[in-house]
Amino acid sequence: MSGEARPTSGSLLLSAGAVVVDRIRIRKTSYAVGYGRPPEETRFRKGQSGNPKGRPRGSRSIGAILQAIIGQRITVTEHGTTRRIPALEVMLRRLTNDAMRGDVRGLKLLLSLIERYAQSPQAEHRIADLLAEDLTILARYQQDAGSLLANPRRKSKKKGRAHEI
Numbered sequence: 001m002s003g004e005a006r007p008t009s010g011s012l013l014l015s016a017g018a019v020v021v022d023r024i025r026i027r028k029t030s031y032a033v034g035y036g037r038p039p040e041e042t043r044f045r046k047g048q049s050g051n052p053k054g055r056p057r058g059s060r061s062i063g064a065i066l067q068a069i070i071g072q073r074i075t076v077t078e079h080g081t082t083r084r085i086p087a088l089e090v091m092l093r094r095l096t097n098d099a100m101r102g103d104v105r106g107l108k109l110l111l112s113l114i115e116r117y118a119q120s121p122q123a124e125h126r127i128a129d130l131l132a133e134d135l136t137i138l139a140r141y142q143q144d145a146g147s148l149l150a151n152p153r154r155k156s157k158k159k160g161r162a163h164e165i
Helices: 062-071 087-100 104-117 121-150
Strands: 019-021 026-028 073-078 081-086 153-155 162-164
Touching: 062 087, 073 087, 081 087, 087 104
Parallel strands: none
Antiparallel strands: 019 026, 073 081, 153 162
8 A cells, every 4th residue: 555545535536447435435436437427326226217206196287277277267246147257267357447447557468468369350361361372382382293293203403313202
């Protein structure tokens, strides 16, 4: 032991076969520990999951809980009649009432929701125009595809080469 340097506490492993000293024991490793190469003792064992207990049964995601809350039916009395409507509809009705009473933030939010989700007659006309344009594009594509199927081999831009479609 006179010529060998003894590793100090907390020393790092630099090469294969080096001695690593941690606070509990001295160990000799068979390979270098580093990025992407964890110590063998801390690796997952073969056939053992990294999450042995897994997700508990019956636990739900935040999205699932939120959907359940928003879809929950609430009893509402309007003009003397009682009916049950989804919580989301109640929230939107409340937002509309607040906006009509002059709440500026409510009005701003309501207008952005209308702009985003409401369908206008102009949008339906634009969709019909787009559909007609798409149909002409598809018809041209079918004609081109039909001509390619009739003549499957065509010359490549490189000399002497032909490729199949």
